[in-house]
Structure formats: structure tokens, C-alpha cells
Amino acid sequence: MMKTSGKVRALLPCLLFLCSAAHSGISKEGQLKLLSHYSNASLVEDSLKLATSSSGLAISTVINYGFWYGICKSPEVVSALAGRFDLSGTEQNELREVKSSFCNQLAAVITSTEVALAGHLSLWPLELPWWQPLRFVGTAYSVYDVYTNFDPDLIPITTAAYFTGEVVARTVAGATAVTGLRHQNKSAIQPLDYTCTEYNMMSLIAGMMVGTIVYEKMIAREFSSVKASFGYVISAALTDGISAISSLSRHRSDCIFRVGTVTAAEVLAGTGAIAGAWATAIVGAGTVALSSPSELSGIIAAFTLFLTAPPIGLWGVAGMNTGAIVGAGVMVLLKQQCLRLDSNHLLNNVALSLAPALALALINSISNYAVYGYSLEDSLSETTRKQWQKFHAPLDYLYTLFQ
Known part of the structure; x- marks a missing residue:
């Protein structure tokens, strides 16, 4: 270009x-009915x-x-x-x-x-997430990353590629997790409070990205690594704290770690949704780790993923890994595609x-x-x-x- x-x-x-682009999900009742009556068609x-x-x-x-x-x-x-x-x-x-x-x-x-x-797969079995804007933090960070470290001309292309990769990662992760869970004993799956679990994951990732921006800006202004790290911790904590007290998280105070009054279909859908959210977190953290010139970002990204990891079992982890790999591959494919286009x-x-x-x-x-x-x-x-x-x-x- x-x-x-x-x-x-x-x-x-x-x-x-x-x-713009569109997606219309299946209603809660439709999701649970389809999950409950699924047959090997x-x-x-x-x-x-x-x-x-x-x-x-x-x-x-x-x-x-x-x-x-x-x-x-x-x-x-x-x-x-x-x-x-x-x-x-x-x-x-x-x-x-x-x-x-x-x-x-x-x-x-x-x-x-x-x-x-x-054609995006919708797995969320409960109400429409009230913290939905947190899902777009990674897309916003990709704009900052391209503008700061690469060619600003590529902002629209890279941003759309990231957004697409993140959507595909959630779709593949959820489908993989649900497919595996169908073939094991549902009673062995511990039902989580899925809304709070996914919210906490996305909130930590948002804090990580804001903290990384603050860290890089402080290093660029010749602050010491110690002071920049302190700035990272403070800004990340503030981001998470603000999201915790915002009107978007009005239900967060009612969260409990486990709930026992859910159906097998809700367990399937919720676990698939969490696997998708975790895949999103990996894609976002990987973007920070690969694009940031500092070694700290890689360490922080790994630590953040450790903090966000929910106990969703082997198939949830398998879905997360599969989704993250496919999502990252889609991002690479779309970026390479743009290089081959001829006006x-x-x-x-x-x-x-x-x-x-x-x-x-x-x-x-x-x-x-x-x-x-x-x-x-x-x-x-x-x-x-x-x-x-x-x-x-x-x-x-x-x-x-x-x-």
C-alpha cells in the first residue's frame, strides 16, 4: 500500500x-430445546x-x-x-x-x-450479556497496536481481521467443547455461574490491555521499568474496578461460584460459552504478547490467562485450544489475503x-x-x-x- x-x-x-456486519442468535428457549433434543442428524x-x-x-x-x-x-x-x-x-x-x-x-x-x-454459533443459554462491550476491548487494542507499532494504513484491515478471528475462535471453541461433553456423563460436569465467570475473564483481559498501553507509554517517556510496572498494575486494577462498579455489572454482586439448579443443556451451553470466552482471552493475550516490544507483556499475558482459567474440564480446555488456534489462523489468512489483492x-x-x-x-x-x-x-x-x-x-x- x-x-x-x-x-x-x-x-x-x-x-x-x-x-457493519450482522449476527442474530437463537433465543434462550430455542437454544436449550435444540441442545436437549439433539440427535445425530x-x-x-x-x-x-x-x-x-x-x-x-x-x-x-x-x-x-x-x-x-x-x-x-x-x-x-x-x-x-x-x-x-x-x-x-x-x-x-x-x-x-x-x-x-x-x-x-x-x-x-x-x-x-x-x-x-x-453464521456465528451462539451458545449463551442465559440472558443477553450485559457486559457485551468488554468483548470488543481486544478489537480496540488492535487499533492502538497497529497505529503505534505498524503502518496506520493497515488499521481497518487488521482490526477487521482480529475481530473475525475472535468470533471464529469462540465459535470453534464452543462447538468442540459441546461435542466432547455430549459423550461423557453430564453429572460429572460441575455447573458454574457462567455469567460471572465469563465476565471476570473479559474484565481481566481488558485490564491487561489497558495496563499494557500505560506501560508502553511510560517506557516511551523514559520512565524506569519499575515505575512503568507500577503504572501497569494500577491502571489494570482501576480498569477492572471500574467495570466492577459500572451499571453494566449490576448483577456481579449477586454472583456465586457454583449454581446447582441448571439443566444438562444449560451445562453444555454454558461450558461451551466459557470455552469460547477463554479462546477469546488467549487470542487477545497473544496479540498483546506478540505485538509488545517488552518482555513484561508476555509474562503478564501468561499470568492473566492463569488467573482467568475456569474449571471447565478436559473438553473445555480442548475446545479453548482448538478455537484459539483456528482463530489465530483466520487472522493470518485474512492479512495474507489482503497482500495478494491487486487494484x-x-x-x-x-x-x-x-x-x-x-x-x-x-x-x-x-x-x-x-x-x-x-x-x-x-x-x-x-x-x-x-x-x-x-x-x-x-x-x-x-x-x-x-x-
């Missing part, structure tokens, strides 16, 4: 936030329907790529940004030139993110964008089959339906983004 001026670089993330029930749903998804994905590309390339985008940020004529021309290659990369990664969210070959770009998007749809579909018994063709059709939702029900589409 070509180098640009500071003002133009700072505007590139604005193009990312013109785009066939992965493919109708070959003809599978071919039709696969073709429909491919067509929908290509159209959505063109949709996001068209928005990014629209002349109105430059005009709007020029008026909002008072760009000079030279800066406006520079922004137009950047868009040629940038829009291909942005459209590709947004298309993959949308497919991942549209002069649109059809080649479409083909390069279609492959990872369909791979993500397949991962989601297999996960939904493993947990709920959905056939492959049904899951692919549902993913396609959600992609089209933004055209005929945009408000519902935006609402489901945060579910």
Missing part, C-alpha cells in the same frame, strides 16, 4: 466504520439443496463484496470526508488514489467478517475474497451441526438470508450486530 500523509492516513479508519440431508445453498451463498458473497467496494469507491465518500475534515485539494486527490488499492482490501476483509458473523484485477480480487469467506461459512456450518444438529445446507441458507437482511431490514441487521 502506498504511503500517505498523516491526515489522510487518519481518515482511512473512517471507511471501515461505514461498513446427517451433516448433508439433501445433496441438491446443498448445491443450491452453496451457490446462493457464493452469489450473495460476491454481491456483498461489490456492495462494500462500491460504498468505499463512491465519490461521495471523499466529498464527505473532505468537508468534515477540511482536506485540501492535494489531500483529496491523495485520498482518491489510496482508495483504489485500499477499497479492494477493505471490501475483501469486510465480506469475510460479515460471513463469519452471519487492477477486480475479478481476481473477487476470487481471492470468495475463498476465505466460504471457508468461514463452512466452519460455522459444521459448528452449528455439531451443537444443534443443523444440516450443512440449512446453515448455509441461513447465512445467505442474513447477508440479504441488510437490504430489506437494515434496522434488524444493525441490531443483531451486538447479539
Whole structure:
């Protein structure tokens, strides 16, 4: 990607936030009913329907790529940004030139993110988490990391890749954990207070990321390592403390470590959700450890994971590891994909964008089959339906983004 001026670089993330992606989860009652009555249904029930749903998804994905590309390339985008940020004529021309290659990369990664969210596996068996914003802390940290340590031009691409990897990590981790738990004695699984457990994990990860930023800034201003470490501890503790007393955590004071009045389906769903949250924590901690120039961050990341580890058994741990590995692989795949895109070959770009998007749809579909018994063709059709939702029900589409 070509180098640009500071003002133009700072505007590139604005193009990312013109785009959104959706996910609508299954209701609590629907989740528990499906988990309770799961049977070993066939992965493919109708070959003809599978071919039709696969073709429909491919067509929908290509159209959505063109949709996001068209928005990014629209002349109105430059005009709007020029008026909002008072760009000079030279800066406006520079922004137009950047868009040629940038829009291909942005459209590709947004298309993959949308497919991942549209077919994302929802395992949460209780109420919609009231601390949901904590899940996006890792995405926010990735923006800071790229802006500070890498090329700011890559902020939208890297941020979307991280977000997609985190979503896939939760999906795969939950599906793996539930699949394994189905084949063992449910009474041997200790039911946790899942809401509090997942909240505590995410809160600690948020504190770790805020603390790492403070530590790096203090080192950059030539504070000693001891003082910077002290700043880390204080800022991380404050972050966790503030989240504990905020209105989002109003239920936290009622948390107990174990609850005994849950069904086997709730145990399955809750354990899968915790495995997914733990996979998210590993992806976030790994991002901090790999991107930070200090050795302290790696030690802190490992220690934070130790603190957040819930007692969810062998299959929960297996799911966590599998999800984290697949999620990290997705991040690498999407970043490498963007490097291969060429602004002069649109059809080649479409083909390069279609492959990872369909791979993500397949991962989601297999996960939904493993947990709920959905056939492959049904899951692919549902993913396609959600992609089209933004055209005929945009408000519902935006609402489901945060579910």
C-alpha cells in the first residue's frame, strides 16, 4: 500500500466504520430445546439443496463484496470526508488514489467478517450479556497496536481481521467443547455461574490491555521499568474496578461460584460459552504478547490467562485450544489475503475474497451441526438470508450486530 500523509492516513479508519456486519442468535428457549433434543442428524440431508445453498451463498458473497467496494469507491465518500475534515485539494486527490488499492482490501476483509458473523454459533443459554462491550476491548487494542507499532494504513484491515478471528475462535471453541461433553456423563460436569465467570475473564483481559498501553507509554517517556510496572498494575486494577462498579455489572454482586439448579443443556451451553470466552482471552493475550516490544507483556499475558482459567474440564480446555488456534489462523489468512489483492484485477480480487469467506461459512456450518444438529445446507441458507437482511431490514441487521 502506498504511503500517505498523516491526515489522510487518519481518515482511512473512517471507511471501515461505514461498513457493519450482522449476527442474530437463537433465543434462550430455542437454544436449550435444540441442545436437549439433539440427535445425530446427517451433516448433508439433501445433496441438491446443498448445491443450491452453496451457490446462493457464493452469489450473495460476491454481491456483498461489490456492495462494500462500491460504498468505499463512491465519490461521495471523499466529498464527505473532505468537508468534515477540511482536506485540501492535494489531500483529496491523495485520498482518491489510496482508495483504489485500499477499497479492494477493505471490501475483501469486510465480506469475510460479515460471513463469519452471519453464521456465528451462539451458545449463551442465559440472558443477553450485559457486559457485551468488554468483548470488543481486544478489537480496540488492535487499533492502538497497529497505529503505534505498524503502518496506520493497515488499521481497518487488521482490526477487521482480529475481530473475525475472535468470533471464529469462540465459535470453534464452543462447538468442540459441546461435542466432547455430549459423550461423557453430564453429572460429572460441575455447573458454574457462567455469567460471572465469563465476565471476570473479559474484565481481566481488558485490564491487561489497558495496563499494557500505560506501560508502553511510560517506557516511551523514559520512565524506569519499575515505575512503568507500577503504572501497569494500577491502571489494570482501576480498569477492572471500574467495570466492577459500572451499571453494566449490576448483577456481579449477586454472583456465586457454583449454581446447582441448571439443566444438562444449560451445562453444555454454558461450558461451551466459557470455552469460547477463554479462546477469546488467549487470542487477545497473544496479540498483546506478540505485538509488545517488552518482555513484561508476555509474562503478564501468561499470568492473566492463569488467573482467568475456569474449571471447565478436559473438553473445555480442548475446545479453548482448538478455537484459539483456528482463530489465530483466520487472522493470518485474512492479512495474507489482503497482500495478494491487486487494484487492477477486480475479478481476481473477487476470487481471492470468495475463498476465505466460504471457508468461514463452512466452519460455522459444521459448528452449528455439531451443537444443534443443523444440516450443512440449512446453515448455509441461513447465512445467505442474513447477508440479504441488510437490504430489506437494515434496522434488524444493525441490531443483531451486538447479539
